[in-house]
């Protein structure tokens with residue numbers, strides 16, 4: 001039984017909004033839908049099958065076999081008449097149906113005679129189109145064919161739903177990533193603000209020791225700011241490329257160093273999480289600052305090398321200089337100095353082993369940590 005045609009359901013604003021929310025209209029053919037119409041035609045033994053979406057002025061075919069066109073005006077649409085009819089609508093001879101008998105698709109020589117369509121219904125109950133089969137002679141579908149057509153129509157809707165929720169998720173993810181970048185941007189700005197405040201305070205302080213302490217603190221904060229800067233500049237939210245990040249951190253320290261010091265960097269590109277990148281950068285900051293402070297008599301020539309390389313499952317950070325080395329009897333692990341305490345605490349955060357080699361000349365610090373992220377080039 002067809003519903004009486006008091007108003008044209010094709011014009012319903014809510015229905016059209018529901019249809020457009022799938023963003024499927026005028027998209028290219030896709031095998032997922034092509035395969036469903038091919039199967040419908042085969043099971044129903046019909047020469048024509050269509051995934052037909054009904055807009056207010058046209059019917060547009062996401063997939064079809066046996067028609068060779070992608071759309072027609074709505075006034076010759078057969079499917080538009082079944083938009084209020086849930087499930088299967090079957091018309092055994094279109095010439096006997098008063099709504100279809102004048103339709104040029106039906107009256108033409110070799111015109112359409114048989115129609116069976118299953119409504120494509122959204123979860124909110126809007127009919128947005130049909131999965132239908134057509135034939136050029138009057139006939140019927142068996143119960144099994146009807147049931148298969150219904151199943152295939154559900155599959156069409158499942159595909160449409162899947163694409164829509166995927167698109168919504170991608171959009172949400174993009175918004176989250178934007179937000180995260182914004183937070184990182186602000187964090188970096190706030191850290192720079194703190195550094196600015198420290199610099200101001202530095203001008204008021206005349207005690208040498210206090211000045212050094214304030215400068216060290218501001219350098220440590222700058223290392224953290226650098227990671228947040230990298231984080232909003234990369235596309236991969238939440239991780240940084242250790243090579244670019246450490247180069248930036250070292251460049252910051254270098255700016256304060258004597259020009260005669262040469263820096264050698266050999267860092268395997270790898271993406272590190274924030275939890276690893278920040279303590280690692282602070283560690284590099286402590287070790288490189290120490291090398292600059294203590295290794296060479298100032299001003300003098302010298303060299304500091306920083307390498308990060310994978311070794312088995314771990315990453316190995318090496319910071320080495322060729323300077324005067326630790327004074328005899330100095331045990332970095334037993335030292336009460338702040339720098340060594342910070343180094344030990346950062347290594348604990350990294351779950352890392354570290355060892356100082358008093359190499360005569362120079363000091364080498366080797367730290368092995370696990371980086372649960374992939375290498376990228």
Ligand SMILES: Nc1ncnc2c1ncn2[C@@H]1O[C@H](COP(=O)(O)OP(=O)(O)OP(=O)(O)O)[C@@H](O)[C@H]1O
Pocket residue numbers: 216290291292293294295321323324325326327335337338339340341363
């Ligand atoms: N690369 C190095 N070459 C020679 N001596 C070093 C080197 N690194 C550290 N030292 C020695 O180890 C001591 C302890 O270093 P640490 O970083 O703990 O303290 P600091 O640099 O004096 O103070 P802070 O780091 O708190 O500013 C230094 O005072 C220095 O004598």
Ligand SMILES: [Mg+2]
Pocket residue numbers: 286289290339340
């Ligand atoms: Mg130090």
